[in-house]
Amino acid sequence: MKVKLQPKNQTIKSMLEFKGDKSIAHRALIIGALAKGKYKISNFPDSMDCLSTLNCMRKLGVNIDYRGSGILVSSPGYENFKSSLGTLDAGNSGTTARLMCGLLAGCGIEAVIDGDYSLRKRPMGRIIQPLSQMGAQISSENSRIPLSIKKANPLIGINYEMPVDSAQVKSSILIAGFLAHGHTTVLEKNFTRDHTEKMFKALGSDIEIVDKSISIKKSNIKAKDMYIPGDISSAAFLIAAALLSKDSSIRINNILLNKRRRKYLDILLLMGADIEYKVSDIYNEEEIGYIEAKSSSLKGISISKDIIPSIIDEIPMLAVLAAFSSGKTVFEGIQELKYKESNRIEAVAENLKAAGLCLSYSDEHMEIIGENKFLEKEIHIKSFGDHRIALAFAAMSVRNKNITIVDNWECTNISFTDSLKYFSEFLNITTC
Template sequence: MDICIYGSKKNWDISLTIPGDKSIGHRSLIIGCIPKGKYKIENFSFSKDCLTTLEIIKKLGVIVIEKIVDNNRVLYVDSPGYTNFNKDIGTVNCNNSGTTIRLISGLLCGANIKAILVGDDSLQNRPMKRIIEPLTLMNGHIESKNGKLPLLINKNDGLKGIEYNMTVPSAQVKSSILIAGFLASEKTIVTEFHKTRNHTEKLFKYLNANININNNKISIENSNIESKDIFVPGDPSSAAFLIGATILSEKSKMKLNNVLLNDGRLKYVDILKRMGANISINKTGFLNEELIGDIYVESSNLNGVTVKSDEIPNIIDEIPILSVLAAFAKGNTLFENVEELKYKECDRVEAIIENLQNMGIESTIDGKYNLKIKPIDNLIEKNIEIDSYNDHRIALAFLVAAIKNHGKTIIKNYECTDISFPKSLNYFKDVLKIEKM
């Protein structure tokens, strides 16, 4: 499905509640089902990625039933516990979800389950050595096609704990090791040189696992954990696009309710504040160890900034929308060392540069993978076609960019946004003039 945007609606003031966070949605199933017991998941993200995880969990023998409670979709989970999972689940399709395949690999190796993991064309090109190597060190048995899919996971003689220094700043890789480490004999210690999002650590702590965090070192070992109900806060990565739309619009305000306020997920808000964005946060409390609250944002004039390389891991999903906002700031913006963007659903560096250039905005990448964006001084008034590259964050970022175009902006294959933000157009209907093609 292609869409056509005709610019923004002006002077709006709205309050929205956004879908549950995708990262916590995955973990609420993968980690939540490890102990034997029953629990419920509220505000689950029914994105394609999280539904992929849900289907694999069912193959393990976990019963998941959806019920409507007070007009909300609630998942009721009944797990037999990891020792009673089905021991051979055959071929399972992880579709487009990097989080699914990396976290589920840790679970399958730790629970000693045989499986073949496959995925779509995009996932087949994403690097898997980063999980194969540590899981193999733990005595996991994984075969691959030169570090790419499919992954053949075979039964092992039981995992052993390891001490592992992270070679890439990746929450997915760290989580895979921690999940396997929880199911292994002896203690596993993971050391990060750049901190990444810590939802796995928080959820294990919430379930009363023996896990300890000391600065950049995380240790975990097998212990008794219990099933507990989980509430999934609103997704801050989805919120970023609505925040961006408000910033670029004229005389407009937005309130986003019950959003996840995890420090590792709000670095982009800090960067926007450095750029001059009018954003404030009201913290309302904790749910399953995660801080939640409301975000308020207003139309703002931004200035260009330099985003340092040590900030990149915690804004990796928000660089596309930050790049769009930088394109309409005052002064150049530089993102240092964004090479990891090459290994997402598409080469996001290429996608950002090409689509900004289609809008008449200069952006370049140098040999150190520093991304530089030179902003445009005026509104755009031409018909533009955006290639989403079937990447949900590229499509959503350039949906926001269309606010600054007084011509038509066509986004190809917009349905790819269902991967992370299903029915996203419903949330932008008061903001943009949109037509499905």
């Protein structure tokens, strides 16, 4: 399905709320179900990625029932998960595949993890190597899925220095480490998302965090009700639309404001954005609050490689914003973008060029020469089947007085099922 987008010529003032954060939702199912017992997850998102994890957990023997905007989970505990599962379908979700691999290996469960065409291209050697060091038996072809996990002796904890900055890899090792004998310690080069650490801590596990070193061992945890704050990664696209639009303002309530996820907001502030945010509460170690964003004139900045892991999902959106900022924006150390649902470096570059915008790039570096202007031509955007590319360039369309057409819009269901409802605040939308 294609969507045709054109900005509304009116003042926009909206108050929004979002479904639960996808990263936390995965962990609420996987880590939350390690304990035996019942718990409720409120504000659970219905994205395809999260449903992939939900279906995998059901195959393990976890009972999950939908109740309104939440789900009720009844888990037998990791000691009583089914021991042989056949094939688990991770769909398009790298988080599902990598975190489930740590869980299955740690529990000694025999299974195959598979997924769609896009997921089959993503690198899995980065989890196979450390889990194998712990004693897991995992086989694959060319370090890609399908991953075949065999029953093995109980895992042994390891000390592991992360060769790449990846919250998914870190989380896979920590989940396996929780189920292993002895301590497991992961040492990061740069800080990555810490939802796994926060989830384990909220459930009462024996986890110690000192700077970039995280240590965990098997311990008693209890099932616990969870509220999932609104997804700040989905909100990022609407924040951008507000900044790029004329005479617009939005307020987003009950949104996740985790310190390592709000770097996107901090970067926008450095670019001159008229944004305010405030933490108002903490749920299960996660900060929550509100964001206000208004139409803004932005300026180019340099973004160093040590910040990239904290904004990895927001780089396509930041690249679009940079193209409408005054001056040059530089992104350093962006090589991980090649291994997402698409090669996001190439996808961003091709679509910016299609819009007549200027950039240069390599495998690790991108420079965008921005100009605070409006476009006036019909633009055809290729999503490459990547939800974040489609959503970022949908936000860009508020700066095009003509029509912007985005192909394969259904790919946005991976993370943001009702995105068109939100974008309709800013855009006239037709589908074809």
